[in-house]
Amino acid sequence: GGILWRLVLQFGPPSLLNDALAGPSLDVTTWGIGEVNSQSWDNSVTAADIAMLIGVSGTGSCWPPHDVWNSSCRWKGFWSDADEQWFQLHLRNLSSGNTEAGKTRKDWK
Numbered sequence: 001g002g003i004l005w006r007l008v009l010q011f012g013p014p015s016l017l018n019d020a021l022a023g024p025s026l027d028v029t030t031w032g033i034g035e036v037n038s039q040s041w042d043n044s045v046t047a048a049d050i051a052m053l054i055g056v057s058g059t060g061s062c063w064p065p066h067d068v069w070n071s072s073c074r075w076k077g078f079w080s081d082a083d084e085q086w087f088q089l090h091l092r093n094l095s096s097g098n099t100e101a102g103k104t105r106k107d108w109k
Helices: 001-011 017-020 049-053 064-069 079-096
Strands: none
Touching: 001 049, 001 064, 001 079
């Protein structure tokens, strides 16, 4: 997983992994909310979900946008020890109240 996966592991509920492994939620199976076609049913992640997860504000975001992360030279297709070290350092910066920890999309590139 990439940055979104890591953020979900950090901030999601303890039951998240079991919920994901259980298959599509009732939103999909009962109400058809999500990605539904003749061969599969799946929960979808909206742009609003992603914006909330990366902490988008009027001046930028707390975490890099998913597409910026995926196209960066840092991302090798798997979560590495170096990625985890960066994540933990950035999390500490955010948690300390460092107002410069968040960046604009341009600054994340």
